[in-house]
Amino acid sequence: AKMAEFACLAIDPEYRGGGRGDKLFNFCQAQAKKLGFNQLFCLTTRTEHWFLERGFVEQPVAQLPQEKQALYNFQRKSKVFVKPL
Structure with missing residues (x-):
């Protein structure tokens, strides 16, 4: 599988709730797909619910790319989360 990492998305508290995070995520997801990636992965210690709501599934560390x-x-x-594109 060709995997891209999704990392470091932050929305200022004043701007939360307007769908900005989803718009940025959807753009990044489309770009990864356009570049030929077939999976996204992320590492998180605090926001697993956000990734689960967007179709990521928790996986063992062994599912990460070797590097x-x-x-x-x-x-x-x-925690490691992976999403097919």
Whole structure:
């Protein structure tokens, strides 16, 4: 599988609730697909609900690309989520 990482989406609290996060996510998702990726992955310690609501599924660290597995910090206890495109 050709995987792209989705990382670092933040919306200022004053601008939340207007769908801006979804618009940015949908744009990034479309770009990844256009570039030939067939899966998105993310690492999160606090916002798993947001990713689950958008079709991501929790996966083991072993599902990450090899280079990302090598850099994975087990002390952070980030959860891995993957979404097919």
